[in-house]
Amino acid sequence: MPSPTPRLPRPSAQDAPHSGLRPAQTAALAACADALLILLFAAIGRDAHQRGEIITGVFATAWPFLVGAALAWLVLRLWHDPLRVWPAGVAVWLGTVGVGMILRALTGQTVVLPFIIVALLSLAVFLLGYRLVVAGVRRLRSRRRQA
Structure with a gap:
């Protein structure tokens, strides 16, 4: 009779990254960061094309993307x-x-191929970029705890 496979220990709360934030706070901050970065994307795009109506214009450009993120x-x-x-x-x-x-x-x-490409690249840098930084910081903290 084959021996049963050993059970691996389940991660405990101590194994989780210590950010000092509760999960709901982390989610709220991440959602706000996403929204702010989408607004920044819209603001940069409007500024690059020298469009007027700064505040309302940014929201007019950003709302479809904010809905997509939501x-x-x-x-x-x-x-x-x-x-x-x-x-x-x-x-x-x-x-x-x-x-x-x-x-x-x-x-x-407007939905044209150059804009789609710019949106894909810019929003990848923004929305994936800060998450990559967080992942790197978490890895460094984990290695320091193990050392």
């Missing part, structure tokens, strides 16, 4: 681990761009 958060329940690059970061990034472009097209806003 849908990704809700449909995929990303609040469970919002700072992971995969799947949370990739889901927010692709949801933001995909839904954002669909909503722009449905509302008569």
Whole structure:
């Protein structure tokens, strides 16, 4: 009779990264960071094209992307681990761009290939970038604790 496979210990609360924040706080901060970075993307784009109406214009440009990010958060329940690059970061990034472009097209806003490419690249840097930084910091902290 073969011997049973040994059970691995389950991670405990002590194994979790120590950020000092509760999960709900982490999710709220990540959602706010996503929204602010999407607004920054819209503001940079409007500034690059020298468009007027600074505040209302930024929101007019950003709202389809904000809806896309919100849908990704809700449909995929990303609040469970919002700072992971995969799947949370990739889901927010692709949801933001995909839904954002669909909503722009449905509302008569510009959707051309160069803009899609710029949005994909810019929002990847923003939405995946800070999550990569968080992952790196977590790895460093973990290594220091083990040493």
